[in-house]
Amino acid sequence: MKTSLDLRPATRGFTLIELVIVITILGILAAIALPKFVSLQSDARIAKLMAARGAVNAAAAIVHAGYLARGGVADGAACPGGGGAATNAVNGTLCTESGLVQMANGYPSGAVALGATPPGIVGAAGLVSTFSPTLAQLNAEGFGAAVAGSVTTFSVIGGAGTAGAAGAQVNDTCSFTYTSPAAAGAAPAVSVITTAGC
Helix, strand or coil, X not given: CCCCCCCCXXXXXXXXXXXXXXXXXXXXXXXXXXXXXXXXXXHHHHHHHHHHHHHHHHHHHHHHHHHHHHCCCXXXXXXXXXXXXXXXXCCCEXXXXXXXXXXXXXXXXXXXXXXXXXXXXXXXXXXXXXCCCCHHHHHHCCEEEEEXXXXXXXXXXCCCCCECCCCCCECCCCEEEEECCCCCCCCCXXXXXXXXXX
């Protein structure tokens, strides 16, 4: 006999069929979402590469504008960002708020080794918090770079084309190049991006 004090309703759990259906639906959703997630990672690396290319183009334009404005007249005082006084010569140095930048024909040089002082285009672009970064410092923030002659290759690491040990990684298949101008009055060449290995 039930008394009036027993107010709990009868409870029942899920049946085995209901649990199997829910797990099947979750499996189907996961199978559909996983490839999209992988694609988003590649899209993010491509977007990062495009942003780096924009930073390189902007840095080249700003340094060249500073060179033109100073008219080749050397600075009388040391650069507030460090590195001494800028020569402002066509193949000299130019003072920026972060420090001196090495120029080649009035634009940031693409021939300066990573971590060198003064830096070239890698430092001028400001991709990482260090003004003249090493490859390990670039890798820590998802970038890679390699200098060969007057060409600097910028890359985003993490994709299928990433090669090298940790702290020394580059990705030639998720990259673009910056080539110093060959003569005064010429502009640097910034290639289109390569995204096959992003």
